[in-house]
Amino acid sequence: MDKEYIPKKVEKEAQEYWEKNNSFITNFSSTKNKYYCLSMFPYPSGKLHIGHVRNYTIGDLLSRANKMIGKEVFQPMGWDAFGLPAENAAIQNKVHPAEWTTNNIASMKGQLNNLGFAYDWSAEISTADPDYFKWEQWFFLKLLEKKLVYRKKSEVNWDPIDKTVLANEQVIDGKGWRSGAKIQRKEIPQWFLKISKYSNELLKSIDELPKWPEPIKTMQKNWIGKSEGATIFFKIEDSNDKIEVYTTRLDTIFGATFLAVSPSHKFITDHDLDKADNINSFLKKCSSVKVSEESLSTVEKEGIYTGVNAIHPITKNKIPIWIANYVLAEYGTGSIMSVPAHDLRDYEFAKKYDLNINKVIQPKDSRVEQEVFTDDGILCNSENFSGKDSGEARKLILENLKEQKLGEKTINFRLRDWGISRQRYWGCPIPVIYHKDGSVFPVPEEQLPVKLPDDIDFSCEGNPLEQHPTWKNIKCPYTGKDAVRETDTFDTFFESSWYYLRFLSPTDSNNILTTDRKKWLPVDQYIGGIEHAILHLLYARFFHKLMRDCNIVDNSEPFYSLLSQGMVLNKGMKMSKSKNNTIDPDDIIKNFGADTIRVFIIFAAPPEQNLEWSDSAIEGSYKFLKRLWVLSHSIIEKKDNNVTKKTLEENEPESILLNKKIHSTIKKVTSDIFDRQNFNTAIAAMMELLNELVKFNSKSTNFNNVLVYGVETLVKMLSPIAPHITHKIWIELNHSKPVISEKWPQPDEDVLTDAKVEIIIQINGKLRSRISVNNDEIESVVTDKARECQNISKYLDKVTIKKVIFVKNKLINFVI
RNA sequence: GCCCGGGUGGCGGAAUUGGUAGACGCAAGGGACUUAAAAUCCCUCGAGAGCAAUCUCGUGCCGGUUCGACUCCGGCCCUGGGCACCA
Numbered sequence: 001m002d003k004e005y006i007p008k009k010v011e012k013e014a015q016e017y018w019e020k021n022n023s024f025i026t027n028f029s030s031t032k033n034k035y036y037c038l039s040m041f042p043y044p045s046g047k048l049h050i051g052h053v054r055n056y057t058i059g060d061l062l063s064r065a066n067k068m069i070g071k072e073v074f075q076p077m078g079w080d081a082f083g084l085p086a087e088n089a090a091i092q093n094k095v096h097p098a099e100w101t102t103n104n105i106a107s108m109k110g111q112l113n114n115l116g117f118a119y120d121w122s123a124e125i126s127t128a129d130p131d132y133f134k135w136e137q138w139f140f141l142k143l144l145e146k147k148l149v150y151r152k153k154s155e156v157n158w159d160p161i162d163k164t165v166l167a168n169e170q171v172i173d174g175k176g177w178r179s180g181a182k183i184q185r186k187e188i189p190q191w192f193l194k195i196s197k198y199s200n201e202l203l204k205s206i207d208e209l210p211k212w213p214e215p216i217k218t219m220q221k222n223w224i225g226k227s228e229g230a231t232i233f234f235k236i237e238d239s240n241d242k243i244e245v246y247t248t249r250l251d252t253i254f255g256a257t258f259l260a261v262s263p264s265h266k267f268i269t270d271h272d273l274d275k276a277d278n279i280n281s282f283l284k285k286c287s288s289v290k291v292s293e294e295s296l297s298t299v300e301k302e303g304i305y306t307g308v309n310a311i312h313p314i315t316k317n318k319i320p321i322w323i324a325n326y327v328l329a330e331y332g333t334g335s336i337m338s339v340p341a342h343d344l345r346d347y348e349f350a351k352k353y354d355l356n357i358n359k360v361i362q363p364k365d366s367r368v369e370q371e372v373f374t375d376d377g378i379l380c381n382s383e384n385f386s387g388k389d390s391g392e393a394r395k396l397i398l399e400n401l402k403e404q405k406l407g408e409k410t411i412n413f414r415l416r417d418w419g420i421s422r423q424r425y426w427g428c429p430i431p432v433i434y435h436k437d438g439s440v441f442p443v444p445e446e447q448l449p450v451k452l453p454d455d456i457d458f459s460c461e462g463n464p465l466e467q468h469p470t471w472k473n474i475k476c477p478y479t480g481k482d483a484v485r486e487t488d489t490f491d492t493f494f495e496s497s498w499y500y501l502r503f504l505s506p507t508d509s510n511n512i513l514t515t516d517r518k519k520w521l522p523v524d525q526y527i528g529g530i531e532h533a534i535l536h537l538l539y540a541r542f543f544h545k546l547m548r549d550c551n552i553v554d555n556s557e558p559f560y561s562l563l564s565q566g567m568v569l570n571k572g573m574k575m576s577k578s579k580n581n582t583i584d585p586d587d588i589i590k591n592f593g594a595d596t597i598r599v600f601i602i603f604a605a606p607p608e609q610n611l612e613w614s615d616s617a618i619e620g621s622y623k624f625l626k627r628l629w630v631l632s633h634s635i636i637e638k639k640d641n642n643v644t645k646k647t648l649e650e651n652e653p654e655s656i657l658l659n660k661k662i663h664s665t666i667k668k669v670t671s672d673i674f675d676r677q678n679f680n681t682a683i684a685a686m687m688e689l690l691n692e693l694v695k696f697n698s699k700s701t702n703f704n705n706v707l708v709y710g711v712e713t714l715v716k717m718l719s720p721i722a723p724h725i726t727h728k729i730w731i732e733l734n735h736s737k738p739v740i741s742e743k744w745p746q747p748d749e750d751v752l753t754d755a756k757v758e759i760i761i762q763i764n765g766k767l768r769s770r771i772s773v774n775n776d777e778i779e780s781v782v783t784d785k786a787r788e789c790q791n792i793s794k795y796l797d798k799v800t801i802k803k804v805i806f807v808k809n810k811l812i813n814f815v816i
Numbered sequence: 817g818c819c820c821g822g823g824u825g826g827c828g829g830a831a832u833u834g835g836u837a838g839a840c841g842c843a844a845g846g847g848a849c850u851u852a853a854a855a856u857c858c859c860u861c862g863a864g865a866g867c868a869a870u871c872u873c874g875u876g877c878c879g880g881u882u883c884g885a886c887u888c889c890g891g892c893c894c895u896g897g898g899c900a901c902c903a
Contacts, residue, residue, distance in 0.1 A: 215820050219898060222819060227902070247903060260903095301901080324901095331902045338903085344817085345901050414902050530897080567897095603841075604828060609821090610896075612828060617842045624841085630856090671832080681830065684840035691840095698857095760836050765884030767836055791870080805883055811835055815883045 001636055001732040005629035005725070007593025014727040015116060023740060024118040026074040028504075031519040035071035037063040038500055038559075040528030040536075041078045044104040045085060048111045050568045050575065050583045050601075050613065051529060057598045057721075058565055058607055058679070059527045060117045064720035065673050067118075068744040074520065076503040077112065077119040079105050081128035082427045082492045084167055090426075091178075091458045097426040098454070101128060111586065115594045116723050118740075125506045127428070127495035132502060134449035135512040136495060137431040141442045142550050144432070148194045151440070154419055158186035163461035165423035185287070190421035190488070191430060195542050199224055199413040201556075202541060211561035213608065216533045223534050225414030230398050231333065232407040234259055234310040237318060243267055243310055246332030246410060249342065250401075251393040254382040255360035256337040257350065259310050260303065260324035263287070265334045268323060273306050279323065286325050301326045301349045313406040314383070314397075324349060332412055340372075347372045361390065418539070420491045423463040425456055427489025434484050435476060444477050450485070463487055496536060497543040500526075500558055513547075518554050526559040533564060563677060566610040568601075575613075583613055595722035596622045602721055603683040624687055625725055628714070631694050632729045635711055638703045639734075655706045658696050660751055662710045665689040667747040669717050683721065689714055708733075713745045761786045762813040763795045779806040786812050 002009070018024065039059035042052055063075040079101075086097035093100075105126065112119070125132050143149045157166040161179035165186075170177040195202075203224045206217050229248035236242060243259055261267050263286040273279050282304045303324035310321050326345055327336055340350035340357040350357055361377040376390035385393050401407030421430065429450040431443035443450055453471040460467040466487040476483040500523050505514035522544075528536075537559070544558040567574055570581040588597045600621035605611040665685050672682035693710045697703065712733060719726035719739045730739035754775055759782060761769040769791045773782055783804060786792055796814060803815040 215898090218820060222899065225899095225902065229903080245903085249903075299901085326901045326903095328902060336903050343903065345903075348901095412902075534898080606829085609829095614828065614842070617828065620841050626856095676832070678830095678832085680828095681832095681840080684830075687840055758836090762835080762884070765835085765882090770836075803883060805835090807835065811884095813835080813883055 001633055001728075003633055005626050007595060007625075007724070010728045011114075011116065011594055011724040014724040015113060017727065017738065018116075018118070018740075021738075023738070024075070024120050025122055026120050027072060028074070028517060028520065030072050033070060033072050034520055034524070035063070035066045035073045036520055036523045037066065037073060037075045037525045038503070038523045038527070039075075039077070040526075040532065041080050041496070041499060042108065043080045043083055043085070044101055044108055046104040046107060048108055048115075048585050050585055053115065053585050053597060054565055054568055054601050054607075054611065055527055055529065056112065056115070056117055057601055058563065059525075060723075061598075061602065061673070061679065061720040062525055062527070063118055064723060064740065065744065067740065068716070068720070068742060069674070070743070073118075074123075074503075075117075075119055076123040076125075077117070077121070078123075078125040078499060078503065079108075079127065080492065080496050080499070081105070081126045082489075082495060084170070084424065084426070087424060087426045087458070096454070096456075098128070101126075101426075114589055115585070115598065118723070123503050123506050125499065125502055127492075127499065128426075130449040130451050131507070131509070132499075133428040133495065135502065136428050136490065136498070137443070137448050137450060138445060139498070139512060139547075139550075140431060140490075141445065141448075143193070143546065144442055146550075148197065148546065149420075150192055150194070151189050152192055153187045154190045154192075155185045155187055156190075156423065158184045160184055165463065167422070167424075188423075190419050193418040193420055193542075195418045195539075196413060196415055198542055198545055199226070199415045201545060202415075202538065203413075205541075205556060209557060209559075209562070212559075213562065213564055216530075216537070216562065216564055219533050220538055223415065223538065227412050227414075229410055229412065230394075230401070230407050231410040232313060232337065232401060233405075234313060234319075234337070236321075237309040237311060239271075241267075241270065243321065243335055244333040245335050245337045246412060247337055249339065249390075249394075250397045250407075251376070251379060251385075251388075251390040252339040252342045252360055253312075253314065253337065253397060254379075254385070255339040255341045255358045256312065256319065257340060257356035257358055258319050258338045259321045259335060260327045260338050260346075260349070261321065261335040262327040262329040263323055263325060264329045265323070265327075267321075267335070268306075271306075271308060273308070273323075276307075279304055279306070282323065299325065301345065301352065303349060303353065305353075313401060313404070320355070322349075322353075330416065331414065342372065342374055344372050344374060364389075418491075418542075420494055421488040422491050423466075423487075424489050425452065425458070425464040427492060428495060429465075430486045430488050430490060432486045433474065433476060434486070435479075435481060436483075441476065441478060441483070447477060465489070493535060493539050497539040498547065500540070501544075501547065501553065513552055521553055522555055522558050522560045525561045525563065527563045527565060530564045530566060537562075563607060565607045566605070568611045568613055570613045588618065592618065592622045593625075593724070595625055595725050599624065599683060599722050602679045604680065606678050606680050624690065625722060627694060628690055628718070629725065629729070631690070631697060632711060632715070632732065634697060635703055635708060636732050639708075654696065654699075655704060658692060658710060659706050661689060661692050662706070662713055663747045663751045666713060666717070666745045667752065670744070670747070673720075679721070682717075686714060686718055715739060716742050716745055757809045759786075759809070760811045761789065761792055762811060763792070764815055765813060768792055768795065776808065779804075779812075782806065782812050786814075 037059055039056050059075065063073045067073045081101050086101050089095060089100045090097045127133060157171050159166050159176035159179055159181050161181040162176060166176055166183065171183050174183055175181060176183055203221060203226055206220055209217065227248055229246055230250050231244050231246050233242045233244055245259065263283050268274055274283060303322045306321045306323060308321045309318045312319055327334065338346040340346040340355065341359045342361055358381060360379060360381050361373055362380050363373060363377045379385050379388050379393050385396060388396065398407060398409060429452060431448060431450045433441050433443060453468055456464050456468065458464055465471065472485040472487055474483055474485060501513050504517040504520050505511065508514045540558050544553060545556055547553045548556055570583060573581060575582045585597060596618065600618045603621060604617065668685040669682045672678045693707065696707055715726045715729050716739060726739050756772050757775050758770055758772055760767055761771065769789045771785055771789060773785060787796060799816045801814050801816055805813040
């Protein structure tokens with residue numbers, strides 16, 4: 001063994017050993033002890049980001065640790081390979097997206113291997129691989145069959161100079177990223193997935209995810225946004241038509257002083273209101289405002305009176321109908337009853353246009369009268385409902401409206417259907433074809449996959465697939481008539497919504513998921529960045545339910561346990577190229593080795609918290625490993641030189657103390673890693689143990705079984721986090737099997753229970769002294785002993801003790 | 817505006833069920849070794865008083881519950897993130 005710790009050499013040796021011995025290939029035959037550990041796969045941008053290192057180190061340490069407690073571990077890795085950057089690179093550097101992606105995958109795979117992650121590379125997948133996206137297309141056709149996808153016109157960002165559709169991230173300040181042209185909105189037909197049909201289930205089953213972090217569950221619940229209310233019908237004056245509105249505040253109905261419809265509401269065209277010049281110009285203005293990237297909430301409220309009135313369903317009063325830019329077309333019925341006295345937005349609008357404001361709710365408590373009171377309260381000015389409480393009034397008014405057939409209970413969700421069409425080349429083709437008359441046909445299953453053409457020209461205008469000279473023109477496989485392919489590709493979230501499943505049978509050409517691998521689902525531990533808390537995780541949960549309904553999987557949720565790791569910050573900011581504060585993991589590996597960066601990134605902060613990068617603190621982790629190396633080297637030398645080996649039976653107090661430290665560390669590290677997932681404190685505990693071992697070793701020229709046991713235990717427990725150095729030390733300690741095959745150490749409770757325990761003595765809750773007493777000592781003995789303490793007796797003299805609080809094996813508190 | 821986090825030494829963080837605040841590490845200061853530097857090792861390290869034993873204060877701010885509060889409750893401030901006219 002080298003005297004000096006040379007990470008490069010040690011790491012290369014370990015990595016070669018693992019590769020040669022196929023150390024991380026999973027045996028799928030046993031499912032009883034399975035541990036499917038998945039880290040979110042990366043987009044192959046070319047370089048690993050420090051955030052990836054954090055993500056994958058956490059996944060790797062959990063995988064390796066679980067293997068040591070006897071689990072059959074599956075930890076795969078792959079590539080989220082379709083996406084916009086590849087196309088941008090193609091435009092800017094004239095390199096084909098496929099080539100660019102392949103090169104990036106190769107270099108990132110090299111980086112991952114340099115970090116020593118225990119991946120089962122035999123399961124590697126790339127979403128740009130036709131063997132992968134064939135099944136994506138296949139599944140889309142299943143959904144088409146089940147009528148869970150549909151086509152509808154929808155708006156996209158249109159660049160009038162480049163004549164192309166832009167993704168939201170390509171629109172900067174309302175302008176195209178390349179042309180700088182002001183972006184327009186354009187309506188084109190696109191494919192949608194009916195995620196809204198699963199709103200209720202997606203919401204309800206969140207409660208069946210006990211091992212997910214609460215904040216993420218809350219974010220998902222809010223995103224789905226269930227709201228319970230009522231739909232009410234307002235008759236239109238001198239007409240048989242009516243307007244439906246949705247409200248959650250039926251108790252405020254007597255305060256409704258006008259109706260407001262969204263600018264794209266059907267009511268406007270049904271009544272030819274758009275023919276009037278003033279209304280028409282208002283509508284035009286509304287649609288142009290949307291072009292800006294500004295959030296709607298910052299746009300000033302505007303509206304116009306339609307000249308038409310509605311009849312209030314209870315009072316039968318006439319109330320005016322307005323068109324208002326603040327009413328969302330997509331939510332509820334696209335029209336609202338406005339109650340300015342009890343809604344801030346309606347109030348703002350009513351003030352501006354001088355509309356009536358009727359107070360109908362009073363606060364329950366005597367708080368200061370507000371101009372707009374939006375909470376529940378007691379009804380007033382509401383005919384015979386006056387005096388009722390808001391909650392009760394909502395029920396009674398709904399009953400009343402139901403009887404008259406003027407209203408009904410309604411539940412709404414804010415979750416919208418998922419638009420999956422993208423007008424891009426580097427994505428998975430949507431497998432449908434169109435006849436000249438516009439009718440839609442699925443590509444027959446036996447013709448899958450629909451592959452992308454290789455010869456593609458990015459210099460043309462618009463979607464390159466659409467401009468391709470031949471690709472889209474085909475003969476209809478059913479009729480032989482001329483037909484065209486769909487030239488849109490899937491949103492890349494589509495690929496990443498089911499990849500966890502394909503890892504289990506990456507090469508099965510007959511099934512999307514090999515039947516006997518079903519039992520390997522769900523993923524036992526999923527790890528990824530908080531930035532995917534909503535979309536990716538929601539889509540994956542949705543897909544899993546779709547797969548279940550297609551009998552592909554047997555359960556309803558894809559990820560049993562979720563760990564969402566925080567961001568890595570540099571100087572308080574998210575790392576980004578534009579801020580010029582990125583850290584290249586390769587530099588750290590070059591200077592200190594992979595083990596050091598792994599230890600540091602785990603030690604610096606708890607996994608769920610943001611981590612502040614520090615160049616100087618990383619040396620601390622390096623020193624820790626170096627000290628472990630030096631200690632191991634010294635012990636191995638002593639062993640080789642046949643230094644007298646004492647045994648534990650000799651019972652020197654120092655050995656007993658050290659043995660106790662070893663076992664308490666095992667206990668702490670075990671619970672930190674497996675139960676609490678507080679990996680940073682696990683490392684702190686191992687650092688403490690190392691300090692003790694070094695101290696023990698330096699005190700004498702002897703060494704004994706306890707010391708060797710301590711080093712071996714430490715090496716085993718550290719091996720999931722720093723796998724290379726521990727691999728090398730383990731072999732040098734003369735073991736025939738590698739440390740990855742070792743069993744996780746067990747604490748000996750007998751060693752940990754002491755004959756004596758330390759008790760703290762408090763006066764009025766303040767620490768004044770401490771004494772050592774027998775384990776489980778009774779109160780009276782402890783009290784007597786405590787009174788004898790010098791620092792205690794001086795407090796207790798000349799005062800009366802009101803009360804004594806005694807906590808066994810912990811403390812005694814005198815209240816005086 | 818609404819919904820989640822977070823606020824503890826010079827810094828990253830620890831304190832697991834209401835019971836020793838500051839574990840572990842970084843930085844800093846002092847010392848040993850060295851011709852010297854690096855590396856390594858040892859000591860000090862929240863503030864204040866004291867020769868010391870020890871005492872007082874101290875976990876964003878104000879108040880409360882409790883024998884005892886970083887931890888629980890009420891109100892506020894700052895900060896990170898998510899959503900944002902969802903009726």
